[in-house]
Amino acid sequence: MLTNAPKGTKDIMPDQVYKWHYVEKKWKEICERYGFKEIRTPMFEHTELFQRGIGDTTDVVQKEMYTFNDHGGRSITLKPEGTSPAVRAFLEHKTYAEVQPTKIYYDIPCFRYEKPQSGRLRQFHQFGVETFGTPNMVADAEIIAIGYDFLTEMGVTDLTLEINSVGCPVCRANHRTALKEFLKPKYDQLCDTCKSRYEKNPMRILDCKSPIDQALVEGAPMMLDYLCDECKEAFEELKENLEAMNIPYVVNPKIVRGLDYYIKTAFEFVTNSIGAQGTVCGGGRYDNLAEEVGGLPIPGVGFGLGKERLLMLMEANGVEIPEPRICDAFIATMGKDAKLFGQKLMRDLRKEGIKVQMDDLQRNFKGQFKYADRIGAAYTIVIGDNEMQMGAANLKNMETGEQVEVKFEDLAKAIKEK
RNA sequence: GUGGGUAUCGGCAAGCGGUUAAGCCAUCGGGUUGUGGCUCCGAUAUGCGUGGGUUCGAAUCCCACUACCCACCCCA
Numbered sequence: 001m002l003t004n005a006p007k008g009t010k011d012i013m014p015d016q017v018y019k020w021h022y023v024e025k026k027w028k029e030i031c032e033r034y035g036f037k038e039i040r041t042p043m044f045e046h047t048e049l050f051q052r053g054i055g056d057t058t059d060v061v062q063k064e065m066y067t068f069n070d071h072g073g074r075s076i077t078l079k080p081e082g083t084s085p086a087v088r089a090f091l092e093h094k095t096y097a098e099v100q101p102t103k104i105y106y107d108i109p110c111f112r113y114e115k116p117q118s119g120r121l122r123q124f125h126q127f128g129v130e131t132f133g134t135p136n137m138v139a140d141a142e143i144i145a146i147g148y149d150f151l152t153e154m155g156v157t158d159l160t161l162e163i164n165s166v167g168c169p170v171c172r173a174n175h176r177t178a179l180k181e182f183l184k185p186k187y188d189q190l191c192d193t194c195k196s197r198y199e200k201n202p203m204r205i206l207d208c209k210s211p212i213d214q215a216l217v218e219g220a221p222m223m224l225d226y227l228c229d230e231c232k233e234a235f236e237e238l239k240e241n242l243e244a245m246n247i248p249y250v251v252n253p254k255i256v257r258g259l260d261y262y263i264k265t266a267f268e269f270v271t272n273s274i275g276a277q278g279t280v281c282g283g284g285r286y287d288n289l290a291e292e293v294g295g296l297p298i299p300g301v302g303f304g305l306g307k308e309r310l311l312m313l314m315e316a317n318g319v320e321i322p323e324p325r326i327c328d329a330f331i332a333t334m335g336k337d338a339k340l341f342g343q344k345l346m347r348d349l350r351k352e353g354i355k356v357q358m359d360d361l362q363r364n365f366k367g368q369f370k371y372a373d374r375i376g377a378a379y380t381i382v383i384g385d386n387e388m389q390m391g392a393a394n395l396k397n398m399e400t401g402e403q404v405e406v407k408f409e410d411l412a413k414a415i416k417e418k
Numbered sequence: 419g420u421g422g423g424u425a426u427c428g429g430c431a432a433g434c435g436g437u438u439a440a441g442c443c444a445u446c447g448g449g450u451u452g453u454g455g456c457u458c459c460g461a462u463a464u465g466c467g468u469g470g471g472u473u474c475g476a477a478u479c480c481c482a483c484u485a486c487c488c489a490c491c492c493c494a
Binding site for chain 2: 002007048058059060063081110112114118119120121124125126127128151193196204257258259268274276277279280282284302304305306307308309310314324332334335338364365366367368369370371372373374377380382384385388393394396400401403
């Protein structure tokens with residue numbers, strides 16, 4: 001029991017971390033290529049930030065947050081997402097007083113108390129980007145472009161970009177009224193889930209998986225038809241920008257966001273190849289969020305991208321992530337003198353930046369070779385009585401089997417050359 | 419929160435009520451004190467998720483619990 005990680009958490013073991021390093025490095029590279037800077041916010045925030053930011057009625061806030069009181073009586077919550085904390089930091093540090101827009105990226109753990117399943121964990125990790133300070137659709141398109149380029153460069157193929165506009169509070173309310181009006185006479189026929197969605201989030205009914213509900217929803221008023229002039233224009237601009245950048249998309253009028261702060265642009269990169277949780281990246285615009293959490297009205301747009309889901313998708317797509325070599329040279333020794341000398345040699349070579357290892361288990365000579373092979377050493381340096389006398393080691397290339405005598409002082413150079 | 423599935427060595431896995439629980443991979447040791455990957459030999463579960471029960475006898479049947487997986491919901 002004590003030797004089990006808590007439900008919904010996963011260890012990333014040493015033989016797997018290189019994959020994480022790989023995507024993290026690429027993520028940093030691409031964000032910086034786009035002119036974004038990294039931000040690091042705390043692991044936890046005041047609970048109220050999320051209640052106000054994400055929205056009191058959302059599932060995330062109502063039943064999924066890891067919330068506790070600290071010893072000072074403050075209600076604290078492990079962050080379930082990255083946008084609200086980023087906005088909070090932007091406001092707190094009055095970054096709006098600097099040249100705008102502000103473009104940031106991050107790489108964070110998130111915590112949500114959910115029932116784990118494929119692609120869904122209680123502690124998961126996401127990459128994110130946010131652009132603050134511009135209401136212009138150019139920013140939305142740029143955010144989407146980062147996601148598109150990143151995913152593409154990671155070798156992911158079976159992925160679709162779906163976009164939608166969820167309108168603004170005004171047009172969304174109109175649509176909601178019209179939709180409920182439309183659904184009212186059919187209410188009794190809806191599935192139980194949708195009955196509960198009727199009041200809370202009727203837009204979700206449009207996306208119900210039940211074929212019965214799908215039929216009932218036929219001809220229902222769609223958000224896109226209810227957009228006000230401003231929102232409609234914005235959506236057109238977004239599409240124009242995406243087309244100009246050659247980013248393929250499909251309009252999915254059924255995309256709904258579960259976080260209250262989204263307005264206008266909503267988008268998702270979705271796949272079918274990693275199970276039911278197919279959204280690898282999702283985001284949108286949130287012009288009212290800053291004000292909602294008590295700050296100035298600062299427009300923003302961004303996305304979150306699930307690292308675990310990305311890794312799953314890469315695996316499903318057969319993307320090969322190169323495993324770095326952990327040992328350039330293994331020093332195999334015979335006899336005590338050689339072993340002690342090997343210790344010194346190992347230190348010298350390590351100072352040269354070479355990855356060197358020796359036996360830690362008192363293996364016999366043959367065992368040392370076997371071990372060198374197992375850990376994938378590129379070279380084995382052999383030192384015994386003969387070598388000690390000659391002042392040169394036998395350097396064996398483990399791949400070709402080729403062996404040469406190399407003076408101790410020339411070893412670093414010889415190994416680095418290949 | 420609601421469903422469904424699975425639990426035998428580090429990994430994969432046979433076993434389907436009857437003497438000592440297959441096998442493969444991995445690991446460790448060895449094949450005459452100096453060279454790995456191939457090959458050969460040997461070692462490694464008194465134990466079958468946990469606790470009860472049925473039975474002369476259970477990994478094999480029943481019950482409960484627990485863990486993990488998958489799906490709904492929701493989302494990254």
